[in-house]
Amino acid sequence: GNSVTQMEGPVTLSEEAFLTINCTYTATGYPSLFWYVQYPGEGLQLLLKATKADDKGSNKGFEATYRKETTSFHLEKGSVQVSDSAVYFCALTSESGGSYIPTFGRGTSLIVHP
């Protein structure tokens, strides 16, 4: 079946540090890949996505590149802010038994200190 593996958190950084959150996946077919973010007290919302190999998704200074050869979709940001503190979920949709079932990772908590 399909699966998503994210690095364990929490990830703790100082403001303006470089961020990488690793995400690798196992999927049949050609998945679409997503990063969702959940800020404290809020619901999940899409951060960025990529629907085919070598595509780069970007939003709010975050980027992730769909790497089919390494089955990865790592999230990066060059300079994090305190307001980026949240839980980040890597997810995919891929065909399984004739339909496209969404699969989420466990989430990675990011804490950014001033």
Next chain:
Amino acid sequence: GAGVSQTPSNKVTEKGKYVELRCDPISGHTALYWYRQSLGQGPEFLIYFQGTGAADDSGLPNDRFFAVRPEGSVSTLKIQRTERGDSAVYLCASSLKGPRGDTQYFGPGTRLTVL
């Protein structure tokens, strides 16, 4: 515009009771999804609807769980004979078309506690 809404926000029930959780998707979204999220875990897929029909219900854990979307808009997740292990946050999401490549818009969730 209005986002996805879920009611109630919290539900406390006793083991063995029946509960209904409601989801109001974004108007015009044809696809609707239900997930269950336990503490420290990501959303676990339960079922999704395309219009009025359940396109895939393979994530429902057993026959105590059932969901409907009779008019292709509001959906209700029904849990019979609740068990303590059913305690979790139940999330609803909707998307314009379907799961392949589509952005999902999530509601705030219903926290279910089974005593």
